[in-house]
Structure formats: structure tokens, C-alpha cells
Amino acid sequence: MARYLARVGELEATDTEDPNLNYGLVVDCGSSGSRIFVYFWPRHNGNPHDLLDIKQMRDRNSQPVVKKIKPGISAMADTPEHASDYLRPLLSFAAAHVPVKKHKETPLYILCTAGMRLLPERKQLAILADLVKDLPLEFDFLFSQSQAEVISGKQEGVYAWIGINFVLGRFDHEDESDAEAPQELAAGRRRTVGILDMGGASLQIAYEVPTSTSVLPPQQEEAAKILLAEFNLGCDVQHTEHVYRVYVTTFLGFGGNFARQRYEDLVLNETLNKNRLLGQKTGLSPDNPFLDPCLPVGLTDVVERNSQVLHVRGKGDWATCGAMLSPLLARSNASQASLNGIYQSPIDFNNSEFYGFSEFFYCTEDVLRIGGRYHGPTFAKAAQDYCGMAWSVLTQRFKNGLFSSHADEHRLKYQCFKSAWMYQVLHEGFHFPYDYPNLQTAQLVYDREVQWTLGAILYKTRFLPLRDLRQEGVRQAHGSWFRLSFVYNHYLFFACILVVLLAIILYLLRLRRIHHRQTRASAPLDMLWIEEVVPMMGVQVGP
Missing domain, CATH: 3.30.420.150 (Exopolyphosphatase. Domain 2)
Known part of the structure; x- marks a missing residue:
């Protein structure tokens, strides 16, 4: 039931007033046009084994926040100085939906696919250089040179595979009594799904393969290395429950x-x-x-x-x-x-x-x-x-x-x-x-179209939970110190009271002993005084 409610919640308008929400932008620069997708996610829950809960942003009408322009960015091949002008409508659209106070911490990724791959490398670099130089002058998004790139068909396939499996919940390794829960693998790890995608011009297949495979002839082993992608979606490289090995090929x-x-x-x-x-x-x-x-x-x-x-x-x-x-x-x-x-x-x-x-x-x-x-x-x-x-x-x-x-x-x-x-x-x-x-x-998964851009931002932001984990660690350490300090202060207070009481008791006992000693020392003097006085009282006066 919890997972069903979560899926319903994904179709609701995004609460931009929530200060705990983070945002991210991905521009898909395809061969026929470019689209920008706006994503958001709440603070990480503090569990190092969980991924960020990233969803596509929805406007006030509960519609996905996405915008497309034509033609493709490869049309700027001969005029790369206009590449940033070409993308301006998309970024202006995103800037109007992401809260202004969040712009400086919102990462922007510009990922170019098939159309740009067909261009000579020097023309690709010229277009990307213009984007890196001009876009930060107009928009405050978190954007650097490494965040604008031409991705390979292999990367695109991996991102698509990540996106589908994330939406299906196959990266959640918690135990659930859900009727839809897939068969689990060793150590509670869920079985992921493979994808087949046949478009108009190309065909793609991607699926997870075991980490241990049979021995292959040298030629096939070399081919397998080229077609296999191994990556860790987790934020901690020491944890391996989110390490996946995926075969992906585009035809x-x-x-x-x-x-x-x-x-x-x-x-x-x-x-x-x-x-x-x-x-x-x-x-x-x-x-x-x-x-x-x-x-x-x-x-x-x-x-x-x-x-x-x-x-x-x-x-x-x-x-x-x-x-x-x-x-x-x-x-x-x-x-x-x-x-x-x-x-x-x-x-x-x-x-x-x-x-x-x-x-x-x-x-x-x-x-x-x-x-x-x-x-x-x-x-x-x-x-x-x-x-x-x-x-x-x-x-x-x-x-x-x-x-x-x-x-x-x-x-x-x-x-x-x-x-x-x-x-x-x-x-x-x-x-x-x-x-x-x-x-x-299928065309939709849980009533929505899943784009490879979702997988891309999941992969690109995989280390962001480290920030929340550190803050959570500091908060827990501070809380533990406060509790320990509170208990320690209470014990110290009672110990001080006991010391004071003990000092008072010892002081009273000392006074009592001194008084007793003085009493015993004054007793012979009193007797002597009595002896001297009594005979004098018995003396007769006169004959």
C-alpha cells in the first residue's frame, strides 16, 4: 500500500514552498530537437543504503514540467556561437519553475546524443564551449564544463536501464510483502529488468549480467568488455549493494x-x-x-x-x-x-x-x-x-x-x-x-513515460546524499553528546550534593568531638572549685 500511495503522490503538483526539496535539470539534446526535464527530490533519509528519491517535477496543473524545441542542437554546427541562444528558451522555462532561492544549488546537465555524435569532434567541442562560457552569465544554476557533454549510445542505454529499474522499485533492497514484488536474488537483492527499445532508426537492448561469467575466447572477451558497463549507484564506494554490471548494445x-x-x-x-x-x-x-x-x-x-x-x-x-x-x-x-x-x-x-x-x-x-x-x-x-x-x-x-x-x-x-x-x-x-x-x-510505467534522463540524473547525483549523511552524523553526534552531557551533569550535581552533605556531617561530628573533649577537660577544675568553696561555707565566725 505504501508503494502504491507513493506512485499516486508522484502525479500531484510539486510543492515549491517546501524548503527541503532539491532540484535538478537535464537537457536531452537529441537529433530532431532538445528537451529539458525538471526533477526534484527531498532530503536524503540518512540511510546510506538508499538512493535519492528523485521524481519529475509537476506544475500547478499536475502536468510534467518539460519543454521541447526544434531543431536539434547539431543545427548549430556552423554557428556554435549561437548554441547558448538556442538553449535559452529551455533554461528560461526551467528557471521560471524552480524557486529562485534554489537556483544556485540546482545542478544542470546538458547531455547530447545521436545528432551531435555525427558531427566532427571539433564542431562538438565548439558548441559545448559556447554553452559553458555563456550560460553561467545568464543563469545561476550549478553548471560546470564537465556537465555539458556528448554521451555515447552505451551511456544512453545504461541511463535508460537505470531509469526503468528505479521507477519499478528494483533498486529498493528492503523486505516487502508486496504482491508485485519481484523475485529476489542473493542477500535480499531484487532482480532487475532488462529493456528492449526499438525506435525508427535504432534498436537497443540492456540487461544485468552476473558478475561471474564463463570463460570466453580472447576475441569474445575483448568484445564483452566493450559492451559491459559496471557502475555503483550508491553514494559510498565501500557499499556494493548498488553495484551493477549491465550489457548494453545499440544497433x-x-x-x-x-x-x-x-x-x-x-x-x-x-x-x-x-x-x-x-x-x-x-x-x-x-x-x-x-x-x-x-x-x-x-x-x-x-x-x-x-x-x-x-x-x-x-x-x-x-x-x-x-x-x-x-x-x-x-x-x-x-x-x-x-x-x-x-x-x-x-x-x-x-x-x-x-x-x-x-x-x-x-x-x-x-x-x-x-x-x-x-x-x-x-x-x-x-x-x-x-x-x-x-x-x-x-x-x-x-x-x-x-x-x-x-x-x-x-x-x-x-x-x-x-x-x-x-x-x-x-x-x-x-x-x-x-x-x-x-x-x-509498455509505453508507460505506472502511468508515466520514463525517459533515460531520469537515469542520467540518478547517476550524476549519486554522491549528493553524502552531504546529508554527514549532516545527519553531526546531528546524531551532537544529540548523543547532549544526552551524555545531560546525564553526566545530573550525576555531577548529585555527587556534589553528597560531598556537601558528607562535609556537613563530618563537620558536625568534629564539632561534637571537640565539644565532648572540652567537657571532659573542664570537669576537674569544677570539682576543685567546689572543694575550695564548701569548707569555707562551714567555717564559724566568732567564739
């Missing part, structure tokens, strides 16, 4: 849209070559189209590459489509290789859990309406049935609102291809069993 060209382009290139070249060899005219006119098994039945389309044109018509044969896509996986004969012959760390499919995002969710939910828990045979049957439908039937169903509100004509047109591609990537490329039961396709 450029394996996203859904880019894979379609590669497939069309393959079909175009093979068909035209066959035409030349056999004297055929397949695909050269609408009357003699190439029958594409990866498009719905009856759908017509045109593939154009430079001056070459190929007319196609959907055949709707999902199984044949999958077979034609197999060469695009570029697998090798190596036992531990996945797509493109890249080394893949072993996955324990009997004790693992994965979340699939982007195309993994769109392919299962937008038109098939079976998103959520993935079941291979069920998905294959639904995808095959969809592919076999006439295009006219599909468009009519779309008009009748039988598909998801997110579905559009592009989704209807390429669903057959993308579902086959996703299936091939998952089972033939990454070697997931066809009946693998622990893949969850």
Missing part, C-alpha cells in the same frame, strides 16, 4: 523504419537483377507489380531509389515475410552472437524479466490490441491474421474506430512488416524462446 539501422528501407533496397536490387538475368519485367509497371509478402493484401505502393522505381502490391504472407527478413539480421555462426554478429552476454531466460518499448509496444497494441504481457504464439497468430486481411477491410475497420487511437494510416500500412521484423529480432536475433513468459510491452 543502428535496426529500427522499424530504417529496417523497412533496408528491406525495400534488398527487394529492389534483387528484383531488378532477376529481371536482367531472366528478361522479366516484374515491378516495372502497376500491371505487373512485385508481390510483397510484408504488406496487407491488395495494398499498392511504389519504391523509389534515385532513378529506379519498383511497383509493389501487398501479398499478406507473414511467414514468407519473416523468412525474407532473416538475412537483414546479419547473424553469424558464433554461439554467443546476436544481430550483426555482435557478442551477446548469456541471458538466463528461466530467471529474467524484460520490458519492451516503442515498436515492441506499438506492434502489439496499436492495431492488434494485445499489448502488455507478451506471448509469442498468440502474437504470431494475430500478426498473421492481420497480414492476411484485405487492405480495404483494414481501412474500413480503421474508419469504424476498431483500432487504437494512436493508430494511423502509416501504422496500418506497415504493421505487417514491423510485426514480422519485431518477431524476427526478438526470437532469431536475440534468441528469446518463442514461449518466453516474462516480456512486458
Whole structure:
């Protein structure tokens, strides 16, 4: 119940009047645009085993505080002196939401991804240099040269993995009787989840691997070192419960849209070559189209590459489509290789859990309406049935609102291809069993979209709890000293009273002895005086 209430609380407006809240900013400088995310967290609870409780800030209307601008920052490649001007709207937006008195202690991270990676290094450095030089002149955020950088695809994947597992509570190592609590590993450590993310241009996989792996041939061992990331999310390097070892790989060209382009290139070249060899005219006119098994039945389309044109018509044969896509996986004969012959760390499919995002969710939910828990045979049957439908039937169903509100004509047109591609990537490329039961396709986690920027700020601020831990230690030490001093003073007070009483008693006893001694010394003198007086009283006067 406590975790459920915490998730509900995350959807409420952030209390900017709370002086105990801290803030942080992350700018995601992507290829098509840049977005700024505002995060906040309360003071650390003082337990060195816990991470900061970071959440995305929400405005008065309980909406996430995020702003996006276009184009990407890489558009400043030839005019790097305008890079800070480009980001000004984002930082002004954040400055208006973060309390002014918190600006000087609010860290700012500017992290650039794919678009900037494509630029020459000198142009990257020129853009970053302008940001570091000019932004501090206008904004008071905590910002230094090391906080503006171009991150690798590997870093981006690690941050995404951190963000998902943090939101799912997989870094909480406390014992809970929660029905949703995942299976725990040794020493009470929770099992983390792996992520699969297929975008339009690239594909990414990330999952935790055991610290001890089997002995590999030298070539594979070298590849494994490149693809593995080991890091400590905890604030104390001496504590290892938050040390994770993650395999992460990004495959450029394996996203859904880019894979379609590669497939069309393959079909175009093979068909035209066959035409030349056999004297055929397949695909050269609408009357003699190439029958594409990866498009719905009856759908017509045109593939154009430079001056070459190929007319196609959907055949709707999902199984044949999958077979034609197999060469695009570029697998090798190596036992531990996945797509493109890249080394893949072993996955324990009997004790693992994965979340699939982007195309993994769109392919299962937008038109098939079976998103959520993935079941291979069920998905294959639904995808095959969809592919076999006439295009006219599909468009009519779309008009009748039988598909998801997110579905559009592009989704209807390429669903057959993308579902086959996703299936091939998952089972033939990454070697997931066809009946693998622990893949969850999702767009939101606990009703919110999880960005890799959350993982980035968790990692970047991992040492901040040390400040609160030191303050807590000083406070506890002061409290202990005060309690000890209080007890000591009480004992000292009573001891003083006892000493005074003892001194009084001794003084009285001494007086009593002195008085007794004086009494005994004066007794003979009294007798002598009596003896002298009494005879005188008995003397007669006269004869």
C-alpha cells in the first residue's frame, strides 16, 4: 500500500514552498530537437543504503514540467556561437519553475546524443564551449564544463536501464510483502529488468549480467568488455549493494523504419537483377507489380531509389515475410552472437524479466490490441491474421474506430512488416524462446513515460546524499553528546550534593568531638572549685 500511495503522490503538483526539496535539470539534446526535464527530490533519509528519491517535477496543473524545441542542437554546427541562444528558451522555462532561492544549488546537465555524435569532434567541442562560457552569465544554476557533454549510445542505454529499474522499485533492497514484488536474488537483492527499445532508426537492448561469467575466447572477451558497463549507484564506494554490471548494445539501422528501407533496397536490387538475368519485367509497371509478402493484401505502393522505381502490391504472407527478413539480421555462426554478429552476454531466460518499448509496444497494441504481457504464439497468430486481411477491410475497420487511437494510416500500412521484423529480432536475433513468459510491452510505467534522463540524473547525483549523511552524523553526534552531557551533569550535581552533605556531617561530628573533649577537660577544675568553696561555707565566725 505504501508503494502504491507513493506512485499516486508522484502525479500531484510539486510543492515549491517546501524548503527541503532539491532540484535538478537535464537537457536531452537529441537529433530532431532538445528537451529539458525538471526533477526534484527531498532530503536524503540518512540511510546510506538508499538512493535519492528523485521524481519529475509537476506544475500547478499536475502536468510534467518539460519543454521541447526544434531543431536539434547539431543545427548549430556552423554557428556554435549561437548554441547558448538556442538553449535559452529551455533554461528560461526551467528557471521560471524552480524557486529562485534554489537556483544556485540546482545542478544542470546538458547531455547530447545521436545528432551531435555525427558531427566532427571539433564542431562538438565548439558548441559545448559556447554553452559553458555563456550560460553561467545568464543563469545561476550549478553548471560546470564537465556537465555539458556528448554521451555515447552505451551511456544512453545504461541511463535508460537505470531509469526503468528505479521507477519499478528494483533498486529498493528492503523486505516487502508486496504482491508485485519481484523475485529476489542473493542477500535480499531484487532482480532487475532488462529493456528492449526499438525506435525508427535504432534498436537497443540492456540487461544485468552476473558478475561471474564463463570463460570466453580472447576475441569474445575483448568484445564483452566493450559492451559491459559496471557502475555503483550508491553514494559510498565501500557499499556494493548498488553495484551493477549491465550489457548494453545499440544497433543502428535496426529500427522499424530504417529496417523497412533496408528491406525495400534488398527487394529492389534483387528484383531488378532477376529481371536482367531472366528478361522479366516484374515491378516495372502497376500491371505487373512485385508481390510483397510484408504488406496487407491488395495494398499498392511504389519504391523509389534515385532513378529506379519498383511497383509493389501487398501479398499478406507473414511467414514468407519473416523468412525474407532473416538475412537483414546479419547473424553469424558464433554461439554467443546476436544481430550483426555482435557478442551477446548469456541471458538466463528461466530467471529474467524484460520490458519492451516503442515498436515492441506499438506492434502489439496499436492495431492488434494485445499489448502488455507478451506471448509469442498468440502474437504470431494475430500478426498473421492481420497480414492476411484485405487492405480495404483494414481501412474500413480503421474508419469504424476498431483500432487504437494512436493508430494511423502509416501504422496500418506497415504493421505487417514491423510485426514480422519485431518477431524476427526478438526470437532469431536475440534468441528469446518463442514461449518466453516474462516480456512486458509498455509505453508507460505506472502511468508515466520514463525517459533515460531520469537515469542520467540518478547517476550524476549519486554522491549528493553524502552531504546529508554527514549532516545527519553531526546531528546524531551532537544529540548523543547532549544526552551524555545531560546525564553526566545530573550525576555531577548529585555527587556534589553528597560531598556537601558528607562535609556537613563530618563537620558536625568534629564539632561534637571537640565539644565532648572540652567537657571532659573542664570537669576537674569544677570539682576543685567546689572543694575550695564548701569548707569555707562551714567555717564559724566568732567564739
